[in-house]
Structures are given as structure tokens and as C-alpha cells.
Amino acid sequence: MNPARITLVTLGVADVARATAFYAALGWKKSADSVQTTAFMIGEAIVLSLWDRAEMVADGGEGDLPAGSGSMALAVNFDSPEAVDAFYARAVEAGASPVKPPKKAFWGGHSGNFRDPDGHLWEVAHNPFWRMDDDGRVDLT
Incomplete structure (x- = not known):
């Protein structure tokens, strides 16, 4: 299965x-x-x-739900730190709230976080230890 x-x-x-x-x-x-x-x-x-x-x-059916609690984040991965920086800037320009501007991460990559206009948390990252396939998808096989 x-x-x-x-x-x-x-x-x-x-x-x-x-x-x-x-x-x-x-x-x-x-x-x-x-x-x-x-x-x-x-x-x-x-x-x-x-x-x-x-x-x-x-x-x-659960009643009200907390918006943007931070208990979950969506992520977009890129093939370079420069692509992370460009996407982050584009998101902020489009109305995202900066949370953590992209920078070198303790784990060796480059990442940052923003919230969309409704408070949903997003991470943008470049992980030099992961492969990206020709379509830009993370390949962990």
C-alpha cells in the first residue's frame, strides 16, 4: 500500500x-x-x-478554530539561498508579515519564515543536503 x-x-x-x-x-x-x-x-x-x-x-463541526497558531507550518524549498531570499521578498511585498528573515540556519541551510495575510505560517528554505529534481521537487530517495 x-x-x-x-x-x-x-x-x-x-x-x-x-x-x-x-x-x-x-x-x-x-x-x-x-x-x-x-x-x-x-x-x-x-x-x-x-x-x-x-x-x-x-x-x-468543531466550532471556531484558532487561525495561524504556529503549530503547523507550510514550506517551500528552493535550490539556492538566493531563490529563498527572492521569494521571501516577493511574499512580503505581496502582503506577508515578516517573522524571521532568511539567514544561514544552525543546521547548515538557509531559511526564513513569514505569515500570510490570515496568519498562516510559511517557511522558505534551501537545504544543501537535499536534492531537488528537475521539476523543483524535493527528492529524498
Whole structure:
């Protein structure tokens, strides 16, 4: 049996249009399958779903959920420290809140963190010990 493959990540957002504009500025493409309360943003290997937070809470059956708690982070890996710095700058220019500007990390790589406009934590990193395949995906085989 193959392990579960994550194909979609859903983020609860306060303003779908604002979140869509933010992620579009970072290179994600809005799918034609999007609706007013949910935007499906197409990435290289995963779809990012931006769902109206109130609808997500109502659908989940758990009551209100804390936004951007930091107990989970999404990450984008790059093949160089310069690519990390450029993406981080692009995110901040698009409206991200800087958390930790990219710098040399204690583990030998180069990384930084920002929060999207809804408080979701993102890490951008270059790990010199990992291989990236020709499509820019991390190859840990």
C-alpha cells in the first residue's frame, strides 16, 4: 500500500479575494473551478484551497478554530539561498508579515519564515543536503 499523498491543503481565510490575490502574487494560478467562497490555487504539485473561514468552521463541526497558531507550518524549498531570499521578498511585498528573515540556519541551510495575510505560517528554505529534481521537487530517495 502506498502512503497517503497530500494533494490539497485548505486554509481558512477571512477574505477569499484578498487571499487569492496574495497567492497569485506568489505564482499560484486560480482554477476555473473556484467559487465565490473558495478559491482553488494550482501549484506545481499540490492545490491550495482558500476557503471562507466562517464556512470552513461551520462545515468542520468543531466550532471556531484558532487561525495561524504556529503549530503547523507550510514550506517551500528552493535550490539556492538566493531563490529563498527572492521569494521571501516577493511574499512580503505581496502582503506577508515578516517573522524571521532568511539567514544561514544552525543546521547548515538557509531559511526564513513569514505569515500570510490570515496568519498562516510559511517557511522558505534551501537545504544543501537535499536534492531537488528537475521539476523543483524535493527528492529524498
